[in-house]
Amino acid sequence: MDPSIHHAQGLVSSSSQGLAWDGLSQRLGAPPARLTLAKLPTPVERVPGLDVGGAEVWVKRDDVSSDVYGGGKVRKLEWVLANAPYDGDGPILSVGGVGSHHLLALALFLRQQGRSLHALTFTQTLTPHVRRNLAVLVSCGARLWNVKSRARLPWAWLAYHVWRRPERMGVSMPAGASTALGCLGFVEAGLELSAQIDAGLLPLPRVVFVTAGSAGTSAGLALGLALAGRSMRLHLVSSVERWGFNGVMFRRMLGMAHRVMVQHGLPASQAKGSAGQLLEHAGVTWCIDHSQVGGGYGVPTDAATQAMEDARAQGLRLETTYTAKCVAGMRRALAEHPVEGPVLFWNTHASNDLRAHVREGWQADCPFAP
Ligand SMILES: Cc1ncc(COP(=O)(O)O)c(C=O)c1O
Numbered sequence: 041m042d043p044s045i046h047h048a049q050g051l052v053s054s055s056s057q058g059l060a061w062d063g064l065s066q067r068l069g070a071p072p073a074r075l076t077l078a079k080l081p082t083p084v085e086r087v088p089g090l091d092v093g094g095a096e097v098w099v100k101r102d103d104v105s106s107d108v109y110g111g112g113k114v115r116k117l118e119w120v121l122a123n124a125p126y127d128g129d130g131p132i133l134s135v136g137g138v139g140s141h142h143l144l145a146l147a148l149f150l151r152q153q154g155r156s157l158h159a160l161t162f163t164q165t166l167t168p169h170v171r172r173n174l175a176v177l178v179s180c181g182a183r184l185w186n187v188k189s190r191a192r193l194p195w196a197w198l199a200y201h202v203w204r205r206p207e208r209m210g211v212s213m214p215a216g217a218s219t220a221l222g223c224l225g226f227v228e229a230g231l232e233l234s235a236q237i238d239a240g241l242l243p244l245p246r247v248v249f250v251t252a253g254s255a256g257t258s259a260g261l262a263l264g265l266a267l268a269g270r271s272m273r274l275h276l277v278s279s280v281e282r283w284g285f286n287g288v289m290f291r292r293m294l295g296m297a298h299r300v301m302v303q304h305g306l307p308a309s310q311a312k313g314s315a316g317q318l319l320e321h322a323g324v325t326w327c328i329d330h331s332q333v334g335g336g337y338g339v340p341t342d343a344a345t346q347a348m349e350d351a352r353a354q355g356l357r358l359e360t361t362y363t364a365k366c367v368a369g370m371r372r373a374l375a376e377h378p379v380e381g382p383v384l385f386w387n388t389h390a391s392n393d394l395r396a397h398v399r400e401g402w403q404a405d406c407p408f409a410p
Contacts, residue, residue, distance in 0.1 A: 059239050064228040067267065069305020072221060073122040077149060078105045078114045081232045084242045089354040090367065090385070092374035098242050098384045100233065103357065103391035108152065111390035112257050113145035115225030116217040121149065123221055125211045133158040133200065133210030134217075135193065137338055138177070138186065138410075139170030139361065141390065142216045142254075147180040148397075157182040158210040160196040162189055163408065164338035169359045171410060172394065178406050179399035186407045190337070218256030223297035226257050230264015233384075237270070245272065245384035249373075251366035252276040252285050252328070253337075257388060259293035262324050263301075267310060271323030277369030278330045279362045280337045287328060291316065331372055332365040343368035356387060363389040 059081055065071035083101045090097040106114045120126050132150060136143045138161045147157045159177070161184045164170060178184070185196040185204065200206070213219070237244055248265075252258045258276045265272050278285045298306075298315035310318060319325075334341035340360035348364035351357075358364040370385055403410055 059236055059241065062231075062235075064224060064231055064264075064267075067231075067307070068301060069307075072119060072224070072300075072304055073127075075118045075122045077108070077118045077121075078110075079107070080105065080115075080228075081236065084233075084236050084384075086242075087354050087356070087385075090351065092371050093378045094380040095246075095374045095378070095383045096381060097370075098245060098382055099356065100384055100386040102229075103387045103389055106390070107392070109145050109148045109390050109392055109394070111141055111145070112226070112229075112388035113142050113217060113390075114149070115229055116222035116256060116260075117145060117149055117225075119221045119224045120213070120217050120219055121153075126213060128211065129153075129155060130208055131156045131158050131206070131210035132213050133160070134213040135160045135196075135215045137162055137164035137170070137190075137361075138184070139164055139167070139173040139338065140177075140215075141173065141362075143182065144173050144177050144394075145390070146213070146217070147177050147182040151180050156210075158200065158206060159184050160193055160200060161186045162193055162196070163187070164361075165340065166410065167340060167360060170338065170361075172398075174406065174410055175398045175402050176394045179397050179402045184407050214254065216254030216256055218254035218293065220296040220300035223256045223260035223263070223293060224300070226260025227264040227267065227297060227301070228260075230261045230266075230270070231268050232264075234265060234268030234270050242384070243382045244270075245382045246379050247273045247275050247373075248384045248386060249275045249277060249366055249370040250386040251362040251369075251388060252278050252290075253280055253362065255285060255289050255293040256297075258326070259290055259297055261386070262319055262326055263294060263297055263315060266319045266322040266324045269322050272325075274324065274326040275370070275373055276326060276328045277332055277366040278328055279333065279365055281333055282330055284337065285328070290326070290328065294319070329369050329373065332369045334365075337361070341365065341368065343372070347371065357389065357391045358387070359389055363387055 347367035
């Protein structure tokens with residue numbers, strides 16, 4: 041067995057903030073395999089420069105979750121890449137925009153394993169950040185089957201399977217690595233936050249703001265907080281249109297992740313009933329906010345651009361597809377419904393400097409003029 045894979049029984053993580061806590065695997069009778077890719081737990085930090093009225097903003101620094109590529113994706117990949125059908129040695133096929141953080145994370149971690157990424161991509165607004173992600177993606181050796189818009193993705197799928205088939209077909213992975221097992225990365229993140237509250241590293245937030253795309257992050261977090269018995273409100277700022285992320289998709293992901301934990305030995309008290317009942321029993325509530333989608337997925341808005349600049353002044357590197365829209369959504373929500381006391385912004389975007397990965401002449405391997 042790969043020595044980097046472990047069944048985290050008995051594992052106690054610790055961090056510079058002095059936290060000792062039990063991970064998700066210790067709560068499961070038969071935990072799934074898992075890779076160690078992330079540096080967990082990630083710190084929590086008070087950032088007064090982002091306060092809105094009486095709301096005191098804390099930040100969950102998932103941006104520093106890995107020296108390779110942090111953010112939220114690495115939490116999911118720890119579980120996804122350790123288990124079938126993604127634990128082989130062949131390529132993986134996945135899907136996303138040309139600036140997708142999921143594709144970027146996957147390309148970087150697969151390269152470490154000597155494997156390759158095949159990607160069905162669609163062109164999105166080429167902000168400098170998106171262009172940088174694309175440059176790294178292509179430089180890592182990812183092969184792209186690109187189309188001009190999300191609506192045309194079926195053509196990319198056909199091209200991949202019919203007229204531009206690669207010599208070895210990739211195992212298909214959903215967008216955002218949001219499989220049931222992928223969600224477990226964020227179930228553990230919820231437990232991690234709860235342990236940090238217990239340890240006095242931050243006060244109990246009145247609201248947690250997190251951005252949502254393919255639902256794995258937010259559904260996992262909600263379940264993790266519920267398993268920890270934390271009564272908390274989640275405000276999910278969607279980065280995609282209603283048809284891309286909504287209550288039906290969120291509940292579906294909750295159910296999938298809950299079922300996989302039941303299969304892996306979740307204690308009977310938490311296994312009985314539905315995922316929704318588990319949340320209800322713990323007092324975890326949620327709402328979905330589409331106010332920041334603006335011109336669509338990946339299209340910057342003025343509010344997000346402003347939020348990104350303000351966050352940068354506080355030492356935080358955000359981007360306008362997800363995390364800056366989340367801060368913009370947080371600002372709007374707190375202006376409309378003021379909160380006194382602590383709130384938490386979960387920063388899911390990796391802050392790694394990836395410039396060294398960019399290969400000179402990468403544009404020649406890009407299927408369109410970037
Ligand atoms: C930086 C960042 N934050 C949050 C998300 C949303 O996560 P999810 O797709 O699990 O909803 C993504 C998705 O790609 C992302 O790239």
